[in-house]
Amino acid sequence: xxxxxxxxxxxxxxxxxxxxxxxxxxxxxxxxxxxxxxxxxxxxxxxxxxxxxxxxxxxxxxxxxxxxxxxxxxxxxxxxxxxxxxxxxxxxxxxxxxxxxxxxxxxxxxxxxxxxxxxxxxxxxxxxxxxxxxxxxxxxxxxxxxxxxxxxxxxxxxxxxxxxxxxxxxxxxxxxxxxxxxxxxxxxxxxxxxxxxxxxxxxxxxxxxxxxxxxxxxxxxxxxxxxxxxxxxxxxxxxxxxxxxxxxxxxxxxxxxxxxxxxxxxxxxxxxxxxxxxxxxxxxxxxxxxxxxxxxxxxxxxxxxxxxxxxxxxxxxxxxxxxxxxxxxxxxxxxxxxxxxxxxxxxxxxxxxxxxxxxxxxxxxxxxxxxxxxxxxxxxxxxxxxxxxxxxxxxxxxxxxxxxxxxxxxxxxxxxxxxxxxxxxxxxxxxxxxxxxxxxxxxxxxxxxxxxxxxxxxxxxxxxxxxxxxxxxxxxxxxxxxxxxxxxxxxxxxxxxxxxxxxx
Amino acid sequence: xxxxxxxxxxxxxxxxxxxxxxxxxxxxxxxxxxxxxxxxxxxxxxxxxxxxxxxxxxxxxxxxxxxxxxxxxxxxxxxxxxxxxxxxxxxxxxxxxxxxxxxxxxxxxxxxxxxxxxxxxxxxxxxxxxxxxxxxxxxxxxxxxxxxxxxxxxxxxxxxxxxxxxxxxxxxxxxxxxxxxxxxxxxxxxxxxxxxxxxxxxxxxxxxxxxxxxxxxxxxxxxxxxxxxxxxxxxxxxxxxxxxxxxxxxxxxxxxxxxxxxxxxxxxxxxxxxxxxxxxxxxxxxxxxxxxxxxxxxxxxxxxxxxxxxxxxxxxxxxxxxxxxxxxxxxxxxxxx
Numbered sequence: 001x002x003x004x005x006x007x008x009x010x011x012x013x014x015x016x017x018x019x020x021x022x023x024x025x026x027x028x029x030x031x032x033x034x035x036x037x038x039x040x041x042x043x044x045x046x047x048x049x050x051x052x053x054x055x056x057x058x059x060x061x062x063x064x065x066x067x068x069x070x071x072x073x074x075x076x077x078x079x080x081x082x083x084x085x086x087x088x089x090x091x092x093x094x095x096x097x098x099x100x101x102x103x104x105x106x107x108x109x110x111x112x113x114x115x116x117x118x119x120x121x122x123x124x125x126x127x128x129x130x131x132x133x134x135x136x137x138x139x140x141x142x143x144x145x146x147x148x149x150x151x152x153x154x155x156x157x158x159x160x161x162x163x164x165x166x167x168x169x170x171x172x173x174x175x176x177x178x179x180x181x182x183x184x185x186x187x188x189x190x191x192x193x194x195x196x197x198x199x200x201x202x203x204x205x206x207x208x209x210x211x212x213x214x215x216x217x218x219x220x221x222x223x224x225x226x227x228x229x230x231x232x233x234x235x236x237x238x239x240x241x242x243x244x245x246x247x248x249x250x251x252x253x254x255x256x257x258x259x260x261x262x263x264x265x266x267x268x269x270x271x272x273x274x275x276x277x278x279x280x281x282x283x284x285x286x287x288x289x290x291x292x293x294x295x296x297x298x299x300x301x302x303x304x305x306x307x308x309x310x311x312x313x314x315x316x317x318x319x320x321x322x323x324x325x326x327x328x329x330x331x332x333x334x335x336x337x338x339x340x341x342x343x344x345x346x347x348x349x350x351x352x353x354x355x356x357x358x359x360x361x362x363x364x365x366x367x368x369x370x371x372x373x374x375x376x377x378x379x380x381x382x383x384x385x386x387x388x389x390x391x392x393x394x395x396x397x398x399x400x401x402x403x404x405x406x407x408x409x410x411x412x413x414x415x416x417x418x419x420x421x422x423x424x425x426x427x428x429x430x431x432x433x434x435x436x437x438x439x440x441x442x443x444x445x446x447x448x449x450x451x452x453x454x455x456x457x458x459x460x461x462x463x464x465x466x467x468x469x470x471x472x473x474x475x476x477x478x479x480x481x482x483x484x485x486x487x488x489x490x491x492x493x494x495x496x497x498x499x500x501x502x503x504x
Numbered sequence: 505x506x507x508x509x510x511x512x513x514x515x516x517x518x519x520x521x522x523x524x525x526x527x528x529x530x531x532x533x534x535x536x537x538x539x540x541x542x543x544x545x546x547x548x549x550x551x552x553x554x555x556x557x558x559x560x561x562x563x564x565x566x567x568x569x570x571x572x573x574x575x576x577x578x579x580x581x582x583x584x585x586x587x588x589x590x591x592x593x594x595x596x597x598x599x600x601x602x603x604x605x606x607x608x609x610x611x612x613x614x615x616x617x618x619x620x621x622x623x624x625x626x627x628x629x630x631x632x633x634x635x636x637x638x639x640x641x642x643x644x645x646x647x648x649x650x651x652x653x654x655x656x657x658x659x660x661x662x663x664x665x666x667x668x669x670x671x672x673x674x675x676x677x678x679x680x681x682x683x684x685x686x687x688x689x690x691x692x693x694x695x696x697x698x699x700x701x702x703x704x705x706x707x708x709x710x711x712x713x714x715x716x717x718x719x720x721x722x723x724x725x726x727x728x729x730x731x732x733x734x735x736x737x738x739x740x741x742x743x744x745x746x747x748x749x750x751x752x753x754x755x756x757x758x759x760x761x762x763x764x765x766x767x768x769x770x771x772x773x774x775x776x777x778x779x780x781x782x783x784x785x786x787x788x789x790x791x792x793x794x795x796x797x798x799x800x801x802x803x804x805x806x807x808x809x810x811x812x813x814x815x816x817x818x819x820x821x822x823x824x825x826x827x828x829x830x831x832x833x834x835x836x837x838x839x840x841x
Contacts, residue, residue, distance in 0.1 A: 302723075328725035336723050343723070347716040347784060356713055357724040359706035367705040411724075 005030040005164050005196030006051070006069075006082075011060035013046055020046045022220040023060065028165060028196040033187065035207045036200045037240045038217035039290070039455050044200055047217070048167055051198075052084040053077030064164060083158035084167040085151065093154050095143035100125035102142050103157050132156040132186055148179030155186065166190060167198045172206055177270075184209055202290040204233060204495040205472075216240040234487070237289075237494040241457050250481050252465045256280030259449035260301075260319075260332075260419050265310035267296045271473035273310060278419060278449035283442055285452045285464030286475075288493060293473030294453040295337065298423050301451075302334040303327040315418055328357060331418035335409045337427055337453075343408035344396055351378035351392035354411050361415065377414060384444075385410040386436045402433025409437055413444050420445075423453045438463045457489065471495040516781035518828055523796050530803035537806055540680055544688075546798045548753075551687035552577070552746045554794035556769035557776070558698045559742025563624070564773060564785035565702060566735045567715040568617065571628040573743040574766030575635035576609050578759075580747025582639040584668070585648035585757025592662035599668070602744045609635070610740025614733030628736075632766075640759060648757030664755050672752025687749045691791075694742070699787035711735060712784070767815075771822045772797050778828035796821075 008026040012019070021043045028034050038044045049055045051062065053071035062069045064080060071077035077084075093102050103125040125138040134152045142150055151171060158166065168187075172180045187210060191197060199210055207214065214231055216224035216239035224239025226232050260278040271293065278284055288294050299305040301312075303321025312319045314330055321327040327334070336342035345353055355362055355374050362374040378392040385406040389399060396404060409425050422441065426434045441450060441463055454460050460467045461481065469477035469492040477492035479485070530537040556573045563570040580602040587598040609631060616627040640646075644655060650663045675682040676689065702708035713721040714728050722728045746769075750762060775796055776782070776789025800821065804814045 304723075323727075324723060325725040325727055334723065336720075341717075341719060343720050345713045345716045345720055347712065352709065352713075356710075356721070357726075359709055363706040367707050368700075369704060369706050369709060 005065060007063045008047075008051075009061055009063075011047070011050065011062065012058050013043075013050060013055060014058055020220050021050075021057075024217075024220070024222055026215060026222060028198055029213075030164070030196045031191055031194045032212040033191055033197045033199050033210045035211035035214045035236075036198055036217065037202070037207070037214060037236055039240060042217040042240070043220040044217055045169070048084065048169055048198075048200065051077070051165070052082055052167060078158075078161055081161060081164035082167070083161055083163040083165070084169065085154050085158060085171055086169050093142045093150050093157070095150075096141065098139050098141050099129070099136060099145075099153055100138040102153055103128045103138065103160065105157060128156050128160045129153075132159055133182075133189075146179070148182060151179075151183065152186070155183075159190075163195055165196045165198065167200070169200045170202070171199075172201065172203060180206070202292075204237075204289070208233065234491040234494040238490045241455070241490070241493070250462075250465065252481065253281055253446075255282040255465070259315055261313045263311045265297075265300070265312070266308040267293050267300065267473040269308055271308075274475040276468075276475065278451055280449055281446045282466065283445050283450040283452060283464050284466045284468060285454060285460035285481075286468045286470055287454055287457055287460045287489075288470035290455060292470045294455075294470050295423060296473060297470070298334055298336075298421050298453060301327070301332060301419070301421055303332075331416070331448075332421070333357075333412040333415075333417045333419070334421045335412045335423065335425055337424035339405055339408045339427070343411075344404060346397055349393045349395055350382065350387065350389055350399070350407055351375060353396045353407050354378045354381050354392075354414060356411060358415050381407075381410040381414045384413070385440055402429035405429045405433060406437060410440070413440065417448050419449045419451065421451045421453070424455070425452060426454065426456070426459050434459070434462075457486075457493070469493055512781070515778075515828060519775065519778045519796070519825065520780070520792075523792075523799065526796075526799060526803065530799070530806070534803070534806045537803060540683060542802065542806070544675075544683055544685065546795075546802045547688040547691075548685045549801065550794045550798035551685065551691040552749050552753075553765060553768040553772055553797065554691045554791060555694050555746040555749070556743050556765055557772035557790045557794050558694055558787060559739035559746075560769055560773045561698070561776065561785045561787060561790045562702075562711070562735045562738040562742075565708070565711045565715050566732050567718065568624040568732060568735060569628065570610075570613065570736060570739040570743075571625060571766065571770075572609065572613060572631040572635060573739060573746075573769055574762060575632040575639075576606055576740055576743035577747035577750060577765050578762040579609075579635045579639040580606060580744035581751040581754070581762065582643075582648060582757040582759070584748055584751045585664070586642060588664050588668065589648050589650055589652075589660050589662040589757070590654070595665035595668035598665070599748055602748050603741055606740040606742070606744025606747075607737050608740070609744075610737035611733065613740065614736035617736070618729040618732050643757075645759065647759045649755075664752075669752050669755055672749050672754070687753070690745075690749065694745070695787060695791045699791075702787050707731070707734075715785075767818070768797050768801075769794075771818060771825075774822060774829070775825040778825045783829055793825075 006028040008024055011021055011024040013021040024043070024047060036044055046055065050057050053074045053076055056070070064082070069080060071080060071082070094105065100121050104121055122138055129136060129138060132152060132155060134149070134156055136149060142153060145153070171183060187197060201207060211231060214226040214236040215222055216236050218240055224236060226236050256279050258277050259280050262276040264273040265276060266273040286294055286297070296305070300307045303323045303326050314332065319330060321330065321332070345356060351374060355377060359369065362377060363369045375392055382389065382392060387403050387406045387410070389403065396407060399407065405425070405428065409422060412420060425437055425441070429437070441452065452460070452463050464481050467479045467481055467484070467489070468475050469489060471492065472495060476495070477489065479489055536542060556577060560570050560573055583605055584598040584602050587593050587601055588595070613628055613631055616622045617624050646652065650660060652660045654660055670686060672687055674686040676684045676686065678684040702711070710721065710726050711731050713726065714731055718728055746765065751757060754761060772793035773785060773790045775793030776786060777784065779789035779792045782789050797818065800817065801814055804817065
C-alpha cells in the first residue's frame, strides 16, 4: 500500500443554490497516477480549484501527508506542495518573459533582493529545466516556444517547488502526438520519484497510457473507483456517464428519404474517415466523450471549418458551406452548445433573441422590421417551447437557465430546416426543461433530418431514433434505439471495443 | 409597468434632469441665455459635433470605436477647400469627393480592424495621425482661402461656391425670420435616419447583436465582418459630412479649426449611454448628448469661462455620465437577474 499523499473526506461546495460537490471522498496515493473522469458539470474543476487553493470548501477536510490542508490561496497551496498545471497553457507562463524568468517567477514574485543577478538566474533556470528534461535556451522568450515546450516550462516551474501532488488539467488537449509523448515520459519520471499525480482528461488513449487508478465523478460525487490491472475502462466511463432507466418511450417512426449524406468524411488528418446518412423524419443522436469530435463534425456541417476530406450532399445536391450564412441559406441550422458564449445576446429581449437569424424574414422594404409579424412569430415559439416568461419583451437574462436554453434552441425551430443540428441542447437545464426540449425536437422532426450531439447517454436515449457513437473523430458504432446493448455502447464510447491498443 | 426604485428613476431621468437644471442655472445667471438667438447658436454648434457623434455611435454599436472622426472631418474641410479654391471646381464635386474620401477612410479603418486584426482604438488612432499630417501636405501646412499664394508662385483664384456656403450659413424662416440654420436641418435629418436605421431596421438590430455577443451573432449566420466594416464606413461618411458643414460655415480650409471635434463628439455619444437609462449606444441618446454638450459650452461661453475651464467641466461631465452608465445601470442589471 503506497503512502497516502492526499486524502479528501466529505468535501462539499455550493455556489449559491447550485450544489457542485456533495461529499467527495478521494485518496491520491504517492507515486501513482490517478485519472479523474467526469462529464461537464460533474464537479471536476471545482474539486481541482479547492485543492489548489482557489476556492474554499463549505464542508469536509483535505489532509496532505496526514496534516490538515486548507490553503488560503493558490500561492499557499504551492508552498505546501500542491502544484497545478491548468488547461489553458498561458495560465502557467508569462509569454512576454524569457524562459529563465518564467522558471523563477515564483521566487521573483516572493521578493528577495532588489536587483536580478542574470548569471545566477540563468544557471538556476537551467538546473530546473534540466530536471524535467527540457533542453532549451533559457534566454528565449516563452511566446516564441511551441505549445508543448510552454507546457513543459509551466510544469518545470511547478516542479521547482518539490511538489507532493501534481494536478494536470487536460494537459494534452492542445498537444500533438509527439509532444504528448514527451509529457508522458516526464509524468512517468515524476511518478517514480513518488509524486502523487491527479490527471484530468477525457482522452481514453492518455488514460490507458498513464493511469494506475481511475476515479469517475458524476453529479458532484465520486461514482466509481477502479484499481488493479487490468483497469476496467468501460466501467469507468459507465460510472462517469451513469444511466438510469428513462421514463421516455421512443416510438421510432419510419425514416424518410436521405436528406444528408457524407462519404469518406475525415475530420482530422490522423482520424479514420467515415460515412454518415441522415434521413427525413429521423432524430439521430451522436454521443461520445468531450473531445471525441462531435463538435468538430458540427463545425464541418455548419461551414465553420472545412473537412480534411470527403463529399457531402444535402437533399441530393453537393453541399460544401464556406460560412454559417451559407449553411443557413441551404437550410442547415446549428443550435450551438454553451449558450452564454455561443447563442445568447445578453442585451436583447426574448423576442429579439428568437428572431436573430431570421430578421430578413420579418422585415419589409429597406430592411424595416415588421414588429407585429416578429412578435407573432416570437409568441408562437414561446408557446411551442413552453418558455416560462411574462412576455416576449422580457430580457433574456431574466429567464432561468432552462428557459434561456428553450429560447436559443427554439430560435432554430421557428423556421423550416432541412438539417437541424443541436449541439448539447440539454446543457445546464433541469429535468423538466430537458423533457420539454426533447419533446419539441421529436414532434417537429417530420420534415427534416435532425442530429443531436450529446455527451450524456441518458439524453441520447430520451430523444433519438438512432444513436451513433463517436470516438477519436470517427463514428465507431450505430444503434437503433430499441433494447440497446448498453454495455457495448459504453465500450464504444470508451473506445475499448474490439481494439487492443498498446501504450505507444 | 412596475414601479421604479429611486435608483432606477435616477438612472433613467437623471441626465435629463441635470440638463434641465443646467438650463435653469444658466438662465438665472444670464437671462439672455433663454433667447431664440441663443438657442439657434447652440443648435448651430451642436450640428457638426452631433453628426460626428452619430457616426461614432454606429461604431460603438458594434462594440468598436472610431478615434479618426475629428481628423476625417478636418480632412474633408481641407479637401473641399482645395477642390473649390485651387482646382476651381463646383460645390457638388466638392461634396461628392469629400463623402467618397470619408467612405474610403472608413473602409480602410474597417479592413484594418476586421482583416488585419488591429485593435479598433489603435487602428483609428493611427488613421487619425495619418490624416492630420496628410491634409496639410498639399498646401505645405497653410490654410486654404481665395487669394492665397501657392507654392509655385501663382495666386489661387477659385472661390467657395455660394450654394456650398449655404450649407453652413443659410437660415430658414421658422416662427422668426432667418431662425434655423440649414446645418441644423441636416443634423435633424441625419439623427432621424440614424435612429430609424439602428432601431427599426434589421441591419441595426444585427449590429446591436454583434456589439452584445459577436460570437453568437456569427453562429446565427450573420456576416459580422461585413457589418463591422459598414459601421466604420458610416462613421467615416458622417465625419466627412461634418467636415463639409464646418468648411461651409468658415468659408475657408482652416488648419486651426476642428481641434475639439473628436472630444465633443465622443463625449456626446458616451453621454448618450446614460440618457433614459439606455446603457447602450443609441441615436436618440447621442442627439441629446450633443445638445447637452452644446448647452454646456454656450452657457459657459456666455459666462465668459475660459476654454480650459470649459474643457475641464466637459471632462468632468463625461466622467459623471460614464458613472451613470456603467456603475449604476450595471448594478441594477445584476440585481434584476
